[in-house]
Every structure is written in C-alpha cells, then in structure tokens.
Amino acid sequence: MRFKDVFSIIGPGMIGPSSSHTAGAVRLGRVARGLFGEQPKSAEIVFYGSFAATYSGHGTDLAVTAGLLAFDTDDERIPESLQLAEQSGMEISFQASSLPSVHPNTLTIKLSSGRRRCQMTGCSIGGGNIEVIEVNGFDLKFTSNYPVLIVYHVDRPGVLASLTRLLSDAGINIGYMDVDRKARLGRAATVIETDGAIPEKLLNEIKKLAHVKSYDYIEWNGGEPL
Secondary structure, three states: OOOOOOOOHOOOOOOOHHHHHHHHHHHHHHHHHHHHHOOOOOEEEEEEHHHHHOOOOOOOHHHHHHHHHOOOOOOOOHHHHHHHHHOOOOEEEEEEEOOOOOOOOEEEEEEEEEEEEEEHHHHEEEEEEEEEEEEEOOOOEEOOOOOOOEEEEEEOOOOHHHHHHHHHHOOOOOOEEEEEEOOOEEEEEEEEOOOOOOOOHHHHHHHHHEEEEEEEEOOOOOHHHO
C-alpha cells in the first residue's frame, strides 16, 4: 500500500458518511466500469464482511452504484444513484455473502451487457484507498492510484519481455507489476501500473504482440496519480 500524502489517510473529498464504506466503494465501482469499458446493462454486487453487514445503512450500495455511473467520490448525485441507474437502464442487484480470509470491506462486482461479461473483486482499505484482488478469474492485485494496464495472454516465453520492452522504449516507467496464470503454458494475465499514461498508439502495438489476446486499460487525471 502506497501513501502519497496525508490526504491518502484522511480520505478524498467525498459525500459521506465514511471514506471506507462510501469513497472506497465509489472508486471500486469506477474501476469495474473502467475495466468493462462502458456502462453495463446489468450489475450484480456481492458484499462480504463489514460491507455485507452494513452496506445499506452506510450507503455502500449507493456508493458502488455511483461508481458504476462514473461519478466521482464528491459527486452530489451519489444519494440518488440507485434512481439514476434505473433511469439510465442499468439493472442492479445486491446480496450479502461470506468469503474467507479477505479484508472486511470487500465486494465482488459482476457486470454484463449482452454476451459481454466482467468480474472484479476488490477491497476498500481505508481513507478512500482501494485494492483490487481479482479480475475475470485471475488473482491480480493493484490500487488504480496510477494508470492500470491488464494484458490477457498465453503463458509463453518472451511475452513479458516483449511487453516491458515496448513500454521501456516508449519511456514509460513501470511502477508495479503482477502476473497470474491458470496453468503452465495456459491462459495468463499481467497487470502493470505505470507512472504515466499509455498512448493509444502504444496500446495498439501491445495488442499486436504475439500471444496477446486482449487488454484493459484505465487511467484518470491524464495519467497523474489519483
């Protein structure tokens, strides 16, 4: 966990009551929407731990819905997010469940539109900060404090070397990287947080790399840290 300054502990500008139960939940919703690439038609939210026990009273359901609508943490429309989601045509449901050995403020977001699907599990770890721990069945950890690139590929020699070489040649510094694979030489995914935004031209070059199947990319604030 990286704290940039005192505001990383106090929390961001937000609509309350809690940085963990509202601001963090908004950011989790925004990241899930970013991974999906657009507003979904359907969203299923599963809460665990403290989230499961208090999500309605603390407005966590409103907060994560606001994130799925691409609202920021201080958006005054957060209290009306459920109504606004319905008006926009997004169907959303909530349920409480249990998941062993996770942070108390954890949720899973399942998004769909037609045949498209996306699933993300993440935690609100305090001060509005979050940590994603799973994306589309891969155990990948990242904070989204910086631009996030997730590359889905086949586990083959040289894939990561080719990927990091492209970024290096473009002058983009890698701040963090995590890899998960389903089996040796099977499906794999790599998440990279960079110190600056990745241009679209470079993203297209990454997609053309051998054994790369697809990618997700999220960045806000022009690539500046959140």
